[in-house]
Amino acid sequence: MKIPTDVLEVLTDGRTIISGDRIQIPFQLDAALYQRVNTMLKDVGGRWDGRKAVRAHVFPYPVEEFMRACLAAGEWPSRYEQGWYPTPPPVVFEMLEHASVRVGHTVLEPSAGTGAIAEKAAAELGIVDCVEIDARRAHVLRGLGIARKVTEADFLDLDPLAIDEPYDRILMNPPFEQAVEHVTHALGFMKDGGTLVAVLPESVTWRVDRATERFRAMVTEAEGEFVRLPDRAFAASGTSVTTVLLVLDGEPGGPLHTHGWHQRQPTQLDLFETV
Ligand SMILES: C[S@@+](CC[C@H](N)C(=O)[O-])C[C@H]1O[C@@H](n2cnc3c(N)ncnc32)[C@H](O)[C@@H]1O
Known part of the structure; x- marks a missing residue:
């Protein structure tokens, strides 16, 4: 602005x-x-x-x-330009109902804002890692002291194969304009057998562009679920966008491109070796 x-x-x-x-x-x-x-x-x-x-x-x-x-x-990055709409407590509550974070579960919040979701996951005694692109919000996250690690980065630039351990749970409310991309990328950080719960704009359930259709096909194949949220669920954060929760369980050997799936892909080197 x-x-x-x-x-x-x-x-x-x-x-x-x-x-x-x-x-x-x-x-x-x-x-x-x-x-x-x-x-x-x-x-x-x-x-x-x-x-x-x-x-x-x-x-x-x-x-x-x-x-x-x-x-x-001569300008400032508006919270709205960066898609910063903190998740209101009733929505976080519902996310946690679906995610069942247990003591010691590792949890990734890949667009963590100022920790509305991460804080509650930590309160369930999950071990929480956060990623946030905005330096100010990353600073706030560090100050909360609830995360094992806060990475200030563009999540889409992070390599899922560069992490030590994939996560038991992924909880996210990504920027709505890139929601499909963020969720697809986040799956690469999830364990086989893990669960991802994401807040998404309701438009992902009906948009007919190729990327969204492919995304819905993936959700259907993995027997994921879209759960409708109340119409004004985000009014307190300044948006009237209607939203849904996506719940995806990564069955071992299932169709989702989890961390395990990425590891199972042949590398360029493997390809050379078989020639
Ligand atoms: C809708 S807000 C949600 C914040 C937090 N997850 C919550 O639920 O309160 C989206 C957040 O994603 C951050 N963000 C946007 N693009 C990002 C990216 N490429 N990588 C990491 N964070 C990003 C924004 O700065 C903002 O804090």
């Missing part, structure tokens, strides 16, 4: 203090301009703290370097 010129002027004003986890604007703005500044700062995770000793927007991550990059670029 482009930073409006007058907001940019406020944030680059020599009197504005951007330091640590807060931004302080120690001069008067008219109401309309304050609203615009506030809208931007809230969108990047800031919260106004009006207490006398603070009187600043406070962020759950170190804001200085991030804000310097935004001001230099």
Whole structure:
């Protein structure tokens, strides 16, 4: 999102203090301009703290370097552009009902946001690893202290065969525009016999493009299940998109392209050796 010129002027004003986890604007703005500044700062995770000793927007991550990059670029990565819609607690509850995370299960959350799902999986005593592309949210995840490992990366760039151990459970609410890609990729990190539970836009159950049709065929073949969620399940996170839960069990030797399936594929080297 482009930073409006007058907001940019406020944030680059020599009197504005951007330091640590807060931004302080120690001069008067008219109401309309304050609203615009506030809208931007809230969108990047800031919260106004009006207490006398603070009187600043406070962020759950170190804001200085991030804000310097935004001001230099004249824009900021909107939470919506990155598809950040935290999963509301009732949906997480339903996911866990389907996933049955047991003590000691390894759990992957491959687009973990600020941990709405990961935190509850950890509360079930799962051993949780998180991946998150956004540096600010990865910082928040580390601060929660619930994950064994937080990887700041594009999940789609990670190689399923580079991990030590595949996961018992995969719990995810990926960015909706790339939901099919994310789930297909995530299966490569799952154990045979594991379970994947994903929040997906309901459109995956009817879209007729080739990738979505292929995805549904895979779900049918693996006897997976789409479970409809209430119409406004994500209203609290700012979207009215209708959603479903996908539940997929990776039967050993079954059709899903799990970690085991990837390992069983012949490598280029094997091919040469058989010639
Ligand atoms: C719909 S939100 C869900 C967040 C979290 N899973 C939850 O349920 O609250 C999607 C998250 O995926 C992250 N994301 C988007 N693309 C990604 C990618 N390629 N790799 C890893 N994370 C990604 C976004 O930054 C955002 O935090």
